[in-house]
Amino acid sequence: PVGMTTLREPLRELATHCSLRAALEAMGERWSFLILRGSFNGLSHFEEFQSELGIARNILANRLSRLVGHGILERRAVESDRRKIEYRLTEKGYALLPTMVALRQWGERWETGVAATPVLVDARDRRPIQPVAVHSHDGRVLGKGDLIWSLPEDVVRD
Numbered sequence: 001p002v003g004m005t006t007l008r009e010p011l012r013e014l015a016t017h018c019s020l021r022a023a024l025e026a027m028g029e030r031w032s033f034l035i036l037r038g039s040f041n042g043l044s045h046f047e048e049f050q051s052e053l054g055i056a057r058n059i060l061a062n063r064l065s066r067l068v069g070h071g072i073l074e075r076r077a078v079e080s081d082r083r084k085i086e087y088r089l090t091e092k093g094y095a096l097l098p099t100m101v102a103l104r105q106w107g108e109r110w111e112t113g114v115a116a117t118p119v120l121v122d123a124r125d126r127r128p129i130q131p132v133a134v135h136s137h138d139g140r141v142l143g144k145g146d147l148i149w150s151l152p153e154d155v156v157r158d
Contacts, residue, residue: 008149026070031055031063033103036089036096039073044086072096102132 027033034053043049050060064087067073072093078084101120108116120129133141137158140146 026066026072028063028066031059032067033100035060035063035067036072036093037100039087039089039093040097040100044088046085046087049087067093098132101129105131 027036031053034055035049038049038052043052046060046064049055049064050057053060055063064073064075068075068087070092071090073087074090075085075087078086104116104120108114121127122129134147136142136146
């Protein structure tokens with residue numbers, strides 16, 4: 001349709017129903033991302049997060065509560081000691097892995113300028129993973145010139 005390349009998101013209208021805004025609200029700020037990274041690295045107890053991340057206890061308690069409230073982490077009693085609590089990633093939390101990898105790769109390229117250590121590799125062959133990219137429906141890597149916004153009624157569906 002004519003004018004599709006000039007279509008853009010109605011940012012003012014999206015202010016209350018924006019999926020990006022909702023995602024940022026769920027995650028909060030840097031401590032939430034660092035807690036999530038800790039979870040991906042096997043941390044599960046309050047004391048582990050506090051010690052490994054060097055985060056103040058009140059901030060940690062707040063961020064864990066927010067992540068649990070949004071269903072990103074689940075809080076449960078440890079089987080061997082019901083008084084002890086652990087925090088585990090939910091399916092929703094695991095779904096943030098591509099976001100975490102993309103942010104790490106972006107930081108390596110644009111902020112630190114150096115490859116992060118340790119290197120994230122494929123467990124099968126121990127080769128470094130590819131950069132996270134936006135792919136078309138048929139698998140092509142898309143760049144900024146390959147993307148346009150489209151109204152739902154103009155989207156071609158299989």
